[in-house]
Amino acid sequence: MKKLAILLGMFFDALAIFLALYISALIKFRLGLFPGVSPVSAGIIMYGSIASIAYWWVIFALTGAYRLHWDRSWADEIRMVFKPVVTGFVILSLFAFLISPQASIGRWIFFVYFSLTNLFVYSARCFSRLLERRLAKKNLLRRNVLVIGLGKSAKELKDYLAINPSLGYNVIGFINPPHPVTTPAIVKQPLGDVADISALAKQHDITDLLVTIASNFHDDILSLLLPAVQSGIRVKLLPDLFDVVAGHVHNTQILGQPLMELLPDRLSFWEKLVKTFGDYVISMAVIILGLPLWIIVALAIVIDSRGGVFYRQERTGEGGRVYRIFKFRSMVADAEGATGAIWAGKCDDRVTRIGKIIRKTRIDEVPQFLNVLTGEMAVVGPRPERPEIIEQLRTIYPFYDKRLTVKPGITGWAQVNLEYDTSFEDVSKKLKHDFQYIENQSLFLDLEILARTVNVVLTGKGAH
Numbered sequence: 001m002k003k004l005a006i007l008l009g010m011f012f013d014a015l016a017i018f019l020a021l022y023i024s025a026l027i028k029f030r031l032g033l034f035p036g037v038s039p040v041s042a043g044i045i046m047y048g049s050i051a052s053i054a055y056w057w058v059i060f061a062l063t064g065a066y067r068l069h070w071d072r073s074w075a076d077e078i079r080m081v082f083k084p085v086v087t088g089f090v091i092l093s094l095f096a097f098l099i100s101p102q103a104s105i106g107r108w109i110f111f112v113y114f115s116l117t118n119l120f121v122y123s124a125r126c127f128s129r130l131l132e133r134r135l136a137k138k139n140l141l142r143r144n145v146l147v148i149g150l151g152k153s154a155k156e157l158k159d160y161l162a163i164n165p166s167l168g169y170n171v172i173g174f175i176n177p178p179h180p181v182t183t184p185a186i187v188k189q190p191l192g193d194v195a196d197i198s199a200l201a202k203q204h205d206i207t208d209l210l211v212t213i214a215s216n217f218h219d220d221i222l223s224l225l226l227p228a229v230q231s232g233i234r235v236k237l238l239p240d241l242f243d244v245v246a247g248h249v250h251n252t253q254i255l256g257q258p259l260m261e262l263l264p265d266r267l268s269f270w271e272k273l274v275k276t277f278g279d280y281v282i283s284m285a286v287i288i289l290g291l292p293l294w295i296i297v298a299l300a301i302v303i304d305s306r307g308g309v310f311y312r313q314e315r316t317g318e319g320g321r322v323y324r325i326f327k328f329r330s331m332v333a334d335a336e337g338a339t340g341a342i343w344a345g346k347c348d349d350r351v352t353r354i355g356k357i358i359r360k361t362r363i364d365e366v367p368q369f370l371n372v373l374t375g376e377m378a379v380v381g382p383r384p385e386r387p388e389i390i391e392q393l394r395t396i397y398p399f400y401d402k403r404l405t406v407k408p409g410i411t412g413w414a415q416v417n418l419e420y421d422t423s424f425e426d427v428s429k430k431l432k433h434d435f436q437y438i439e440n441q442s443l444f445l446d447l448e449i450l451a452r453t454v455n456v457v458l459t460g461k462g463a464h
Helices: 002-029 042-062 074-099 107-137 152-162 194-204 218-230 241-246 269-289 291-304 353-360 363-373 387-396 400-405 413-417 424-439 443-459
Strands: 143-148 169-175 208-211 234-237 250-254 257-261 310-316 322-328 378-380 409-411
Touching: 002 042, 002 107, 042 074, 074 107, 074 269, 143 152, 143 194, 152 169, 169 194, 269 291, 269 363, 269 378, 269 443, 291 322, 291 353, 310 387, 322 363, 353 363, 363 378, 363 409, 378 443, 387 400, 400 424, 409 443, 413 424, 413 443
Parallel strands: 143 169, 143 208, 208 234, 378 409
Antiparallel strands: 234 257, 250 257, 310 322
């Protein structure tokens, strides 16, 4: 039923998109309101309007529009329509200019098309949401949730969701909070403790965690947040005054009921689009333009020591997914055969002569641009670590998994400020920089990191 609801939403969008362009084109080319404009047949206008549906479907899909959002307010829906429409029109304008710089669409008709697209798509979304809420009220669309907490707030939230079935929230059960509740308001037997959330989420297909424990228990909130985010589960909590004033989290709501959603996207859709496009452009440029140098590096590695040119290693990426990275080999063959996964020391005798040079200039990381092209990494982001070392780090740094909420990068804020990791203490320092990057992501910060990385590569002077 969820897939059917999403398909219906896409159909209503398609109808709105078609009408917006069809009516705009009729006004410009068929009604004779614009002198000097050559008329266009109704058939061409119709086919062009139909073809535009695919373009807008892609734009809306990239912004996450085709997920069920029946619990959002009408104001939220306006933002979810207006931003991608603006982005779509900017892209259309750029393409029109590149195809023919002298071409003029016409300011008035451009404004009409823009306005009609916003109006019709918003109307279609409103109709879709009303339909989704009707289906939810009839128990055909449900969102399985767990409520963390047993106190008064948990009971009030449960009662509110019970008398508003159109929200579609199906409370599967309650979880014991990390700190005991002196006077529990929930008499129903809890399903388990915080440690059981992952298993319960898989068992009951949980989509959301609704947290009602006091959010000043920061350790407790993060212990819920990190595993949930990696599993694609949204975490929402009832706010307290400190959160609202400090602005720690993103405000959301269930039809007007204030909640706060942890770890919202730091980058807008437009910024994500630019970052992804930039990753592909930079990766292709580095691989192709630097090919003569990479061939020389490969020959030098083979001549310098026995073994292959590349070193393959498992790393943990976004969401805890394990993948293989590629690096130019900077150590002797089978360097970890006897020791297992360990960090290289500052004067490690396993590092070859050529390895010292390519490590100092970070050239050994270049093959990972292939991982960027496959979508496993970004150019800028926290460096990925090996799964076995992450298991050790989790026992020392309980919040380490926050690094796994974004794509790992070839270079990052920690890499341009600190040296290579040689101990767990070094990781502690880098974690602060990685968290700082995650909380302050922006295209400008990425550009600064890239500029500093270029300086390291050209001068061989890493951060100290």
